[in-house]
Amino acid sequence: MQEQTVAIKGIKDGLLISLSPTEEWLAITADLAARIDQQSAFFAGARITVDLGERPVPKHELGTLKALLERRGLTLWAVLSDSSTTIDAAMALDLKTSTANPIPGRESSEGTEVSSQEEGGVGVLIKRTLRSGRSVRSAGHVVVYGDVNPGAEIVAAGDIIVWGHLRGIVHAGADGDETAVVCALNMNPTQLRIASYITTSPPEKRRKPSPETASVRKGQIVVETWSTG
Amino acid sequence: MGAKVITITSGKGGVGKTTTTANLGIAFARMGKKVVVIDADVGLRNLDLIMGLENRIVYDLVDVIEGRCQLRQAMIKHKQFAELFLIPSAQTRDKTAVSPADMIQIADKLRPEFDYILIDSPAGIERGFRNAIAPADEVLIVTNPEVSAVRDADRIIGLLEANNKGPGKLILNRVKAEMVRKGEMLSADDVTDILAIKLVGIVPEDETVIPASNSGIPVTLNENSRAGIAFRNIARRLTGEEVPFMQLEETGTFLQRLMRLFTGSQSSE
Numbered sequence: 001m002q003e004q005t006v007a008i009k010g011i012k013d014g015l016l017i018s019l020s021p022t023e024e025w026l027a028i029t030a031d032l033a034a035r036i037d038q039q040s041a042f043f044a045g046a047r048i049t050v051d052l053g054e055r056p057v058p059k060h061e062l063g064t065l066k067a068l069l070e071r072r073g074l075t076l077w078a079v080l081s082d083s084s085t086t087i088d089a090a091m092a093l094d095l096k097t098s099t100a101n102p103i104p105g106r107e108s109s110e111g112t113e114v115s116s117q118e119e120g121g122v123g124v125l126i127k128r129t130l131r132s133g134r135s136v137r138s139a140g141h142v143v144v145y146g147d148v149n150p151g152a153e154i155v156a157a158g159d160i161i162v163w164g165h166l167r168g169i170v171h172a173g174a175d176g177d178e179t180a181v182v183c184a185l186n187m188n189p190t191q192l193r194i195a196s197y198i199t200t201s202p203p204e205k206r207r208k209p210s211p212e213t214a215s216v217r218k219g220q221i222v223v224e225t226w227s228t229g
Numbered sequence: 230m231g232a233k234v235i236t237i238t239s240g241k242g243g244v245g246k247t248t249t250t251a252n253l254g255i256a257f258a259r260m261g262k263k264v265v266v267i268d269a270d271v272g273l274r275n276l277d278l279i280m281g282l283e284n285r286i287v288y289d290l291v292d293v294i295e296g297r298c299q300l301r302q303a304m305i306k307h308k309q310f311a312e313l314f315l316i317p318s319a320q321t322r323d324k325t326a327v328s329p330a331d332m333i334q335i336a337d338k339l340r341p342e343f344d345y346i347l348i349d350s351p352a353g354i355e356r357g358f359r360n361a362i363a364p365a366d367e368v369l370i371v372t373n374p375e376v377s378a379v380r381d382a383d384r385i386i387g388l389l390e391a392n393n394k395g396p397g398k399l400i401l402n403r404v405k406a407e408m409v410r411k412g413e414m415l416s417a418d419d420v421t422d423i424l425a426i427k428l429v430g431i432v433p434e435d436e437t438v439i440p441a442s443n444s445g446i447p448v449t450l451n452e453n454s455r456a457g458i459a460f461r462n463i464a465r466r467l468t469g470e471e472v473p474f475m476q477l478e479e480t481g482t483f484l485q486r487l488m489r490l491f492t493g494s495q496s497s498e
Contacts, residue, residue: 092391128390129425130387131383131384131386131387131390132380132381132383132384132387133383133384133387133388134387147423147425149383149423150376150380150383150423151380151383151384165422167423
């Protein structure tokens with residue numbers, strides 16, 4: 001069988017469409033449209049996750065793809081990508097950038113059969129500071145390499161890790177997972193939520209910042225200095 | 230080659246965008262630069278008042294865009310500086326009368342003849358803001374040492390980054406050294422800690438600013454005004470000159486400063 005430029009398979013969250021990262025964009029989207037039109041009954045009403053691999057897709061192109069799917073009655077729900085451009089574009093269009101259920105073989109193409117490897121959850125890495133007005137939503141974990149400023153918010157079904165100063169609003173375990181944690185190098189959130197628990201930072205803690213982690217214990221959120229082990 | 234387009238914006242209103250634009254325009258003109266200042270706040274025209282040029286307006290920005298006059302006809306020459314011009318905004322229209330493409334076109338027409346084009350942005354993050362930043366080569370964000378102003382500045386910086394205009398440079402306006410020392414006002418460090426962008430100027434609170442603006446003679450023209458000195462320093466920094474930040478506090482002896490540190494009170498200054 002020749003290598004397909006458009007691969008489609010069923011996953012827990014709906015349909016996963018993988019687009020070859022090397023093929024010309026216009027050709028590949030035209031291909032996809034043709035495939036959907038041929039088998040419209042199969043696709044009808046499906047929730048679509050698109051895997052774009054390493055291809056950097058700017059916002060307008062991603063928007064075109066979204067519109068292409070919507071015209072055919074399909075919902076573009078999530079975009080998986082290894083390109084930060086694409087992830088930014090997906091976030092700008094309010095699309096998820098991860099799926100609730102890990103997709104076999106996506107995280108590490110060679111690692112699936114090696115038992116010594118950690119399974120690892122799905123997450124988004126945001127490699128910049130989230131400024132006021134920015135909102136990140138993920139069905140997995142969220143890692144921010146930068147600050148989370150006041151007025152920014154992160155809502156994640158999993159954990160939230162901030163490699164920087166956390167000053168905004170974070171909600172870990174947003175789907176009800178009370179084992180979710182929030183870690184930050186400098187923990188000073190406007191509001192911190194884990195599952196259904198809410199806390200705020202004590203006013204004016206002018207101590208030397210140290211990495212801290214927040215978790216739910218005995219029905220309340222506990223913040224403590226981060227330590228290994 | 231050609232002019233550098235600098236947009237002055239803030240997010241929050243009332244932090245001193247228009248005052249900053251007027252003063253930087255004059256500071257550049259004093260340095261012998263050819264400057265145009267453009268009021269992009271369509272519907273809330275102010276820059277002409279502060280520069281003392283209100284009664285000379287015949288045509289405005291919207292007249293140029295809608296083809297009722299030539300660009301030259303809308304450019305008002307400053308009374309004192311032959312190479313400082315103002316393009317006023319329209320008072321009777323709104324932001325939708327201008328598009329980002331219009332602003333780019335006007336800036337491109339002016340570029341060959343000038344050294345600096347300063348654009349005074351309206352407050353907010355909507356159409357007026359997008360118009361003002363469209364032609365910008367550099368963006369100055371004006372903020373005050375208050376949490377609300379800093380929060381809005383942060384939002385603006387995020388939007389600038391998203392529009393590939395970022396991150397911009399920061400002007401901290403209306404700083405009261407006394408209040409900072411007492412811990413009642415955010416310090417420059419507090420502000421740059423959150424915004425994490427380059428600071429190009431700290432303008433002290435100065436009682437001469439408001440009367441100067443009211444009389445149409447911006448404070449930069451006052452040799453003794455501390456705010457005026459700060460604006461002139463900013464202009465010099467923007468031309469690439471290294472200018473040390475001025476001491477905000479009237480300094481006392483070491484002992485006096487030490488006393489202040491302990492008492493937190495206003496001692497002999």
